[in-house]
Amino acid sequence: MSSCICIPHAILLPSKTNWNSSKSNNGRRQGHCTDVPRNVNMENLQSGYLFPEIFRRESEHIVKYPDASLIRLGIGDTTEPIPDIITSAMAEHAFALSTVKGYKGYGEEQGNMALRKAITENFYKDVGLKSNEIFISDGAQCEISRLQMLLGSNMTVAVQDPSFPAYIDSSVIVGQAGKFQPETDKYKNIVYMNCTPENGFFPDLSTTSRTNIIFFCSPNNPTGHAASWQQLKQLVEFAKANGSIIIYDSAYAAYISDASPRSIYEIPGAREVAIEISSFSKFAGFTGVRLGWTVVPEELVYSNGYPVIKDFDRIVCTCFNGASNIAQAGGLACLSPDGYQALNSVVGYYKENAKIIVDTFESLGLKVYGGKNAPYAWVHFPGKISWNTFAEILEKTHIVTIPGSGFGPGGEEYIRVSAFGHRECILEASRRLKNFYT
Amino acid sequence: MSSCICIPHAILLPSKTNWNSSKSNNGRRQGHCTDVPRNVNMENLQSGYLFPEIFRRESEHIVKYPDASLIRLGIGDTTEPIPDIITSAMAEHAFALSTVKGYKGYGEEQGNMALRKAITENFYKDVGLKSNEIFISDGAQCEISRLQMLLGSNMTVAVQDPSFPAYIDSSVIVGQAGKFQPETDKYKNIVYMNCTPENGFFPDLSTTSRTNIIFFCSPNNPTGHAASWQQLKQLVEFAKANGSIIIYDSAYAAYISDASPRSIYEIPGAREVAIEISSFSKFAGFTGVRLGWTVVPEELVYSNGYPVIKDFDRIVCTCFNGASNIAQAGGLACLSPDGYQALNSVVGYYKENAKIIVDTFESLGLKVYGGKNAPYAWVHFPGKISWNTFAEILEKTHIVTIPGSGFGPGGEEYIRVSAFGHRECILEASRRLKNFYT
Structure with a gap:
């Protein structure tokens, strides 16, 4: 399943930079400070932008399980070649x-x-x-x-x-x-x-x-x-x-x-x-x-x-x-x-993926929304915190999803599962999920 | 000199749209109005963005002189092929x-x-x-x-x-x-x-x-x-x-x-x-x-x-x-x-163009700045309003430049002349300018 292994972007992200490198041990900054105030709106922005945060978690997971074959159904990133x-x-x-x-x-x-x-x-x-x-x-x-x-x-x-x-x-x-x-x-x-x-x-x-x-x-x-x-x-x-x-x-x-x-x-x-x-x-x-x-x-x-x-x-x-x-x-x-027709085939392929994902979670007794008119399945885990569900799925199946609460408080208890992926990855994900949850 | 003829972008710009089309004859608007206030910052923005304004003037000129061979030394747009x-x-x-x-x-x-x-x-x-x-x-x-x-x-x-x-x-x-x-x-x-x-x-x-x-x-x-x-x-x-x-x-x-x-x-x-x-x-x-x-x-x-x-x-x-x-x-x-070397040749070509332009205006007795470390000549027309100089050059030589005041009040009395262009256009521009000003 090496085709499912992904090198996460996070290892390249500046988020790994030590922002405190210019501070001395007692926390006070060395060197020149500008007198330019930080934009209060930027200060008001909460935590990291969701998708880089997902990359960061992926990256940590890869370090922890370097031999695992990761399947990324998180960020909705297309995977199939563009028609000639x-x-x-x-x-x-x-x-x-x-x-x-x-x-x-x-x-x-x-x-x-x-x-x-x-x-x-x-x-x-x-x-x-x-x-x-x-x-x-x-x-x-x-x-x-x-x-x-x-x-x-x-x-x-x-x-x-x-x-x-x-x-x-x-x-x-x-x-x-x-x-x-x-x-x-x-x-x-x-x-x-x-x-x-x-x-x-x-x-x-x-x-x-x-x-x-x-x-x-x-x-x-x-x-x-x-x-x-x-x-x-x-x-x-x-x-x-x-x-x-x-x-x-x-x-x-x-x-x-x-x-x-x-x-x-x-x-x-x-x-x-x-x-x-x-x-x-x-x-x-x-x-x-x-x-x-x-x-x-x-x-x-x-x-x-x-x-x-x-x-x-x-x-x-x-x-x-x-x-x-x-x-x-x-x-x-x-x-x-011709281009439009070729693209419809690719879209159709992703929609078939979506059906496999929907069927998988439904077979596990979970309520699944979406997947019919969109490349995303929205899966309900009643009573569970979505970041925990995200972490559990990642830990146990090496599948990256997205915790619903990353999309706002109304997304709590849900995860989003992307249908973008090679078919063999989607089928493998389906197998792993069924193995873990049944 | 058909290679110097340009079709201006302006003919495609929405600036030609009749924004009052939804207003009736007495100027009062027909139909639905939102209650969304226009951004005061946008209201504060003066006139058109410079380059679309130049396109608009070009376009008017082409309508007036449909057979003229326009030479565009206005917006600094590259003209030479990118190396293979x-x-x-x-x-x-x-x-x-x-x-x-x-x-x-x-x-x-x-x-x-x-x-x-x-x-x-x-x-x-x-x-x-x-x-x-x-x-x-x-x-x-x-x-x-x-x-x-x-x-x-x-x-x-x-x-x-x-x-x-x-x-x-x-x-x-x-x-x-x-x-x-x-x-x-x-x-x-x-x-x-x-x-x-x-x-x-x-x-x-x-x-x-x-x-x-x-x-x-x-x-x-x-x-x-x-x-x-x-x-x-x-x-x-x-x-x-x-x-x-x-x-x-x-x-x-x-x-x-x-x-x-x-x-x-x-x-x-x-x-x-x-x-x-x-x-x-x-x-x-x-x-x-x-x-x-x-x-x-x-x-x-x-x-x-x-x-x-x-x-x-x-x-x-x-x-x-x-x-x-x-x-x-x-x-x-x-x-x-190899790419870098090839690009240096292209940059060198534009710099030769710049020298031709600088020499041309200097031969007319005008003081010229720039052109040595940049693809722009900055030509001084003492006592003259730069939009008038722009208009005069366009009218008399069919050459598009940019009026200095478009770059701020400190640009008044100047025009900016771009060195981007095919050599034959630059040489033709030089001839026309010398003919007109001498």
Whole structure:
């Protein structure tokens, strides 16, 4: 099973650096200190960002069990080769950069118009978006921070609980979140919209406070739940009634198997209330290639009537300089008929993995959510602290998962299991889990 | 001269969108308005970001003179093919992504360690930096904004005047700059360090107010001046005495022809006071490929002794996800002995262009700065408003330059002329300028 062995990133991370190396034995610092105060928002940020923390734990585990064959179903990192048609397009673009005719320098900060058109055509043909409303990014996570720069510190924010940590962490960094409250494991000024099996993984909007911004991810990371058309209609109506802006993260839309909307713009009126961020990462295996996109409709305006798209364009021009032109050439190939078909096969492969994982945990008598419309299974271990479940699974089966509480207090008692992996690793993981738990 | 004709980006920019399309004839908006206030910092940002504004002017010019052969010496965009050895490495990396063995997903957010080591070895061998102090970015401009997120709104900032607009614009966006004051063309809370021929393009530090952050670019964009060792020693001592942090932009270091330092870390003590940002853009023609790096030394600490590198690492993990792995493979090839040698030839070509440009303007009796240690000539038109000079040159010679005042009030009376371009374009530009001005 050597194909399942992973060298964790953590061994390369500066987190191993001894930050106290410049301090003497009595703890007082030697040498020059600047008079620059540390950003209070950074001080307010709790513990490590989740995924590097997972890497750190992996790394410790490898040191403890150097001969173990580790299976990483933690961070949702794609593992299957990118179809030839796509990498050939990127290679061709790279080669062309060595020719007088093919060389290109700066592209449009907003992205190559051919790609913006292809995205419009492939994903938004039926909902009336225009290519100039599509902005090419280097991925959804980076774009979340740029959107936070756009919005600034004076915003109230709601997030699904549990949710992808970058929403909250970026809120803290720009100063929207208020103080962290250890007693609730929540930031004071953030509205946590609890999403549980009991409410169909959709918040009770009748008791949800009004905020300027609502981060909403569907299919959801980590629960794997894809919001239904009716749920999203409620969400858009709620945003409209409250004058809020939804930042809708559809990075996992390609994994939807049923009739759930793949874009917030399938809901009437969403153009006036929603920004959508999406990504080639999980759809095309571009986690390392880095490519995504963001939709900002022209109709979306601030309270003073000023178009959000105009400020976002300014952010993109000032704080970004466009995604790599080679990655963009790859994105265009992803959206060609043959590229798209090849990618659907890869997505199908991961969905089969997801089914194996869901079946495994269900066979152990556990309640499992997700896995149908998303590459994540969300497994309930009633009454158990999720970091303990994470540690137990790692210790006993050498499988890395993610503790649900890393996604917010609403994730407690759950673990997230990623369906990204070679089939033999998934099958081996299934065997180990069954052996350990039965 | 069709090789000099350029299709400007501006025709694709949303700036042409009619933002008032959702307003009725009496100017009142129709349809839904959110209750989300526009970010006051964005409101505070003056006019358009310089380079898109230049594109817009170009575009208007092309509409007016559709048959003119435009020569773009405005935005500093590389034009010469990237050496084969580098694009082949990128193509090879792309192809490998289609293989089980060569496929890679997420990389380290801080960048591929082999590349971080190569940068350390190539650029910082003699100044004692370590690879874990190097962070790979997608370019210096993007990194400036991430650094601003790191620092937050409660920072006082100094910039060279004139300077690359992203320093000030990003300061405005995060709320450091204070109100814009039309009477001085300056933001209230920013310290403008005037850099003119009279002071050797180096600020009079004896009259410069203390700030938390000092942005300093050398070789400078736009003046082309490379600060001397003595000047940088003064700067480091000034920062040390004031407890300030220097953010040193060395994106044009490859263009240095004389003994000027290529890194701030050549100055003793700089490790305790300076961050350095740099880029493959102008050194390797990677303006569209997107790759750069940032150095944050372990010794650099906030006033409370907390290491800046630790917070920056957190920013990189939360707000960035690493540069494209294909671009990073290209970066590694740039730093191979053959890649480096090939790139030096390209840099040499642009430097010859710069000499032609400098000689041209000097032959017209104008005083020209820069061009020796940077790919920019900084040409003085005494008593003339720089936007007028820009417009006159564009109108009469179909050559795009950049008006100096776009880089700050200290750039008034100057234009910046880029040396990036095919040789025949540079020679043709020289002919046209001589024809028009003599």
